[in-house]
Amino acid sequence: MIKRDFLIIGAGIAGLSYSIKVALKWPDANILVISKEGLENSNTQYAQGGIAGVLPCSNDAINRHVEDTLIAGDHQNDQKTVNMVVTEASESIDDLINWGVDFDKNITGKYDFGLEGGHSKHRVLHHKDFTGKEIQEKLLKQARDLKNIELCNHHFALELITNKDKEDPRVIGAYIFDSKNEKVETVVSKIVFLATGGIGQVYKTTTNPNVATGDGIALAYRIGANIEGMELVQFHPTALFAESGDRAFLISEAVRGAGAILRNEFGEAYMEKYDDRKDLAPRDIVARANLNEIQSSTIPFVYLDVTHLQDGKFEDHFPVISAKCKELGLDLKTDFIPVAPAAHYLCGGISVNRRGKTSHKGMYACGECSSTGLHGTNRLASNSLLEAVVYANQSYKSVLKVYDSIDFEENVDDFWHPVVKKNLSLDLPLAELRKKLQWLMSSYMAVEKTNESLIIADKEVELISKKFEQLIKEKSYTIKSLEFRNLLSIAQLIIEHSLIRVKNSGVFFNKDL
Ligand SMILES: Cc1cc2nc3c(=O)[nH]c(=O)nc-3n(C[C@H](O)[C@H](O)[C@H](O)COP(=O)(O)OP(=O)(O)OC[C@H]3O[C@@H](n4cnc5c(N)ncnc54)[C@H](O)[C@@H]3O)c2cc1C
Known part of the structure; x- marks a missing residue:
């Protein structure tokens, strides 16, 4: 059994910012940060556009950012939370800057605030078009420099450990599979901080990397924690269209912020038909517009036109996107970029x-x-990196008040069953089940749903779940099968919450409501 003052599950912006905060405050505390694969494999790493925020130097106002967030969220947001975040x-973005994150400045030496869909002002701080990579690298460096942070890659959180008190439930640690040494560790901790990222991999087409399987949500669900809003999956309107591939490459919203225009197969700019804000309407509106255009065309994508932006600045601002398009043989001076919605x-x-x-308690x-x-029911672009770093700070402030009074739980089952094998690849029947689940979710639970699609998805996921149980009975667990179990829980939660919804709002759209 291992004892650590803090157990932080996840090494993206949320987990790393929190670890740095607590490490600086309590130099004698031991802080364990784990990631299930490489430390840089996270959604954070792939963020392109940037982080939204009103700084003292901005030509902007707090109430405008609040208003934009509420409009994008269809006013279903928690108003106090929006105001707080x-x-x-400004304070949390300052932390990032102090930890070494470099945001682009213009020639006058002032921050180069970008514009994105749904924002009424230029307010997105960025590092070219690889802001996430910049954040991930600088936070990792900061965390590595702090002696009381132990960073462990290839450590997979299997299950949370709770005390036995039903009246006063408390999380006291987690069972963690150390892939390198092929053993399950029991980690007991005063504070467990879940920062496991997204769920995109439950869909066939997603901008999220392979680690985004919703593990933290599934773990929390299994111990009875409150889970909400699982029907609110945002689809990004402009992922680069590809016939195959593990992860859909994103064409950032900032590209439309810079003036890119969506066009259909006939070259017509169509966004005016759907919203006064045209190409800069919030994501839910643009995603549905793109889907509608695709459904009434002969090709499975629409186009993003950046031909009029090729004055040299575009490639400088969007080097990764430009290189990717070049790699695919697209000449951005003459060719449009094929794009389609993807789970995001x-x-x-x-x-x-x-x-x-x-x-x-404790979690x-x-x-x-x-x-x-x-x-609310639809995230405003570039508000998620912001949410993560602000809430890491909020959680830190909350622990400040209680940390000294928390002790390790002594009554812990140092016992994990069943055996877990390292085998990192899915064996064939499981690989097929995973593909089937992803196909099903993309076919029936994506941008637009119907009452019938919900019922089909519900029944089919149940069948997949039964097949999975049968397969598992015959074999010992592998990390990949445990991950698939989490994906199944996520799919079930998305369907369950979608079935309960009686009104369309934001990213949730059932044609029959
Ligand atoms: C392509 C792309 C572009 C984006 N662009 C932007 C943008 O411009 N602006 C913006 O605000 N947002 C953007 N987002 C969203 C944003 O990047 C994410 O919401 C945010 O980075 C999530 O951070 P996180 O720390 O919560 O999770 P992540 O960064 O995903 O980190 C999750 C961590 O949890 C670990 N983990 C997961 N399960 C386990 C387990 N069982 N055991 C151990 N470790 C586990 C992973 O290994 C990883 O280290 C983008 C997302 C994508 C995919």
Whole structure:
């Protein structure tokens, strides 16, 4: 059994910011941060556009950012949470800058605030078009420099450990599979901080990397924590169209912010038909518009036109996107970029209060795995990195008050069953089940749903679940089968919450309502 003062599950922006905060405050505390694969494999790493925020130097106002967040979220947001996050943005962005994150400046030496869909002002701080990579690298460096942070890659959180008190449930640690040494560790901790990121991999086409399987949400669900808003899956309107591939490459919203125009197969700019804000309407509106155009065309994508932006600045601002298009043989001076919607972001998740606390004592959740109420029913572009870093700070402030009074739980089952094998690849029947689940979710539970599609998805996922149980009975667990079990829980939660919804709002759209 291992004892650590803090157990932080996840090494993206949420987990790393929190670890740095607590490490600086308590130099004698031992802080364990784990990631299930490489430390840089996270949604954070792939963020392109940037982080939204009103700074003292901005030509902007807090109430405008609040208003834009509420409009994007269809006014279903928690107003107090929106006010808090937008107000705290400046302090948390300062933290990132102090930890070495470099945001682009213009020739006058002032921050180069970008514009994105749904924002009424230029307010997105960025590092070219690889802001996430910049954040991930600088936070990792900061965490590595702090002696009391232990960073462990290839450590997979299998299950949370709770005390035995049903009246006063408390999370006291987790069972963790150390892939390198092929053994399950029992980690007991004073604070468990869930920062496991998104769920995109439950869909066939997603911008999320392979680690985004909703593990933290599934773990929390299994111990009975409150989970909400799982029907609120945001589809990004402009992922690069590809016939195959593990992860859909994103064409950032910032490209439309810079003036790109969506066109259909006949070259017509169509966004005016759907919204006065045209190409800069919030994501839910653009995603449905793109789907509608695709459904009434002969090709499975629409186009993003950046031909009029090729004055040299575009490639400088969007080097990664430009290189990717070049790699595919597209000449951006003459060719349009083929794009289609892809699963991108979960607005719901583990329910937390404004201090990041979950329904269980000792357990916090932060970042994409959490549901704070900030996004309402549709996240405003570049508000998720902001939410993660603000809530890491909120959770830190909350622990400040109680840390000294928390002790390790002594009554812990140092016991994990069943045996877990390292085998990192899915064996064939499981690989097929995973593909089937992803296909099903993309076919029946994506941008537009119907009453019938919900019922089909519900029944089919149940069948997949039964097949999985049969397969598992015959074999010992592998990490990949445990991960698939989490994906199944996520799919079931998305369907269950979608069936309950009686009104369309934001990213949730059932044609029959
Ligand atoms: C392509 C793309 C572009 C984006 N662009 C933007 C943008 O411009 N602006 C913006 O605000 N947002 C953007 N987002 C969303 C944003 O990047 C994410 O919401 C945010 O980075 C999530 O951070 P996180 O720390 O919560 O999770 P992540 O960064 O995903 O980190 C999750 C961590 O949890 C670990 N983990 C997961 N399960 C387990 C387990 N069982 N055991 C151990 N470890 C585990 C992973 O290994 C990883 O280290 C983008 C997302 C994508 C995919």
